[in-house]
Amino acid sequence: MKFASDLEKKTFEKLVEQLPSLIEKKCQGYDEMYGYKLLPGEHYDESIAHALVYKYCKAYKFQYDEVASNLCSTLNWRREFDPLSAAFSERHDETLNNVGLLTKYDDEQSNRKVVTWNLYGELSKQKQVFADVNKFLRYRVGLMERSIGLLDFKDETNDYVAQVHDYDGVSMWRMDPDIKKCTKQVIAVFQKHYPEMLSAKFFINVPSLLTWVYDVVKRFVNEETRRKFVVLNDGTKLGQYLPAAPSKLYGGNSKQTLEEQNVLEVKPTPYALYLFEQKVGADVE
Numbered sequence: 621m622k623f624a625s626d627l628e629k630k631t632f633e634k635l636v637e638q639l640p641s642l643i644e645k646k647c648q649g650y651d652e653m654y655g656y657k658l659l660p661g662e663h664y665d666e667s668i669a670h671a672l673v674y675k676y677c678k679a680y681k682f683q684y685d686e687v688a689s690n691l692c693s694t695l696n697w698r699r700e701f702d703p704l705s706a707a708f709s710e711r712h713d714e715t716l717n718n719v720g721l722l723t724k725y726d727d728e729q730s731n732r733k734v735v736t737w738n739l740y741g742e743l744s745k746q747k748q749v750f751a752d753v754n755k756f757l758r759y760r761v762g763l764m765e766r767s768i769g770l771l772d773f774k775d776e777t778n779d780y781v782a783q784v785h786d787y788d789g790v791s792m793w794r795m796d797p798d799i800k801k802c803t804k805q806v807i808a809v810f811q812k813h814y815p816e817m818l819s820a821k822f823f824i825n826v827p828s829l830l831t832w833v834y835d836v837v838k839r840f841v842n843e844e845t846r847r848k849f850v851v852l853n854d855g856t857k858l859g860q861y862l863p864a865a866p867s868k869l870y871g872g873n874s875k876q877t878l879e880e881q882n883v884l885e886v887k888p889t890p891y892a893l894y895l896f897e898q899k900v901g902a903d904v905e
């Protein structure tokens with residue numbers, strides 16, 4: 621954990637100290653973030669809890685009130701939305717499951733080891749999956765949570781995810797209203813509840829004719845996130861940024877296809893499993 625000033629360190633320490641009372645008073649005692657426990661007790665790992673609090677401090681520039689209110693807002697959102705259920709319990713539309721892949725490249729450069737692949741180009745003829753915003757959001761959040769499950773918050777070279785949007789096959793003359801709604805919603809949730817989680821985002825196979833879409837969508841995105849975007853018309857250039865990617869289609873060094881690289885199983889953390897058991901117990905009673 622690096623602090624640029626004493627003030628930053630003080631904000632962080634104050635937050636750690638105030639966390640139990642903040643969580644009790646403002647979050648109905650809900651202390652789970654990305655499957656980890658933020659307050660001491662069973663399943664608590666101090667270095668992970670501190671790394672997560674630090675991410676919030678960094679995202680909100682170490683302004684105590686901002687950090688505290690946004691952290692509580694995320695915990696309340698998690699208590700209600702239940703992203704762990706979206707990741708590990710719920711079944712999503714097969715069409716969506718087929719276009720969301722996860723890869724883990726242990727030897728890749730820092731913070732590009734875990735990559736989420738969104739093959740959205742394949743969905744341009746399957747627009748029905750965007751009709752229900754909530755369903756789409758639960759699928760996309762589930763994929764995000766599983767990608768976070770492959771990170772290691774004790775390792776500064778693997779505590780951010782990279783994301784790829786493959787738009788191969790996309791053609792459109794105007795923004796479909798359902799796609800626009802889903803896109804806006806996902807962007808808003810990611811910006812608010814997953815700060816300091818993205819290292820880079822690659823938009824590949826974007827036809828030159830569609831750069832206007834980029835201009836439309838980027839308006840929903842904050843400056844900080846926008847700086848992480850790389851747009852590539854030619855998908856095979858991705859290998860220059862992500863050498864461990866498949867050589868076929870993406871220009872990387874691997875002989876495996878993306879489907880072969882796909883990580884099929886991500887394990888929930890012990891605390892997530894404990895919370896599931898509690899919920900099942902409560903449902904049975």
Ligand code: HEM
Pocket residue numbers: 738740741743744760783785787790799802803804806807810821823826830831833834837838841845851
């Ligand atoms: C069928 C066409 C398209 C679909 C279904 C689609 C879908 C989406 C979705 C669901 C998101 C939310 C973020 C996420 O899931 O990670 C998103 C974000 C975005 N899309 Fe697209 N998109 C399409 C076309 C395009 C095109 C042609 C561009 C041009 C480069 C583009 C640029 C972006 C940008 C800049 C974001 C913001 C990313 C972020 O904040 O993480 N999209 N898109």
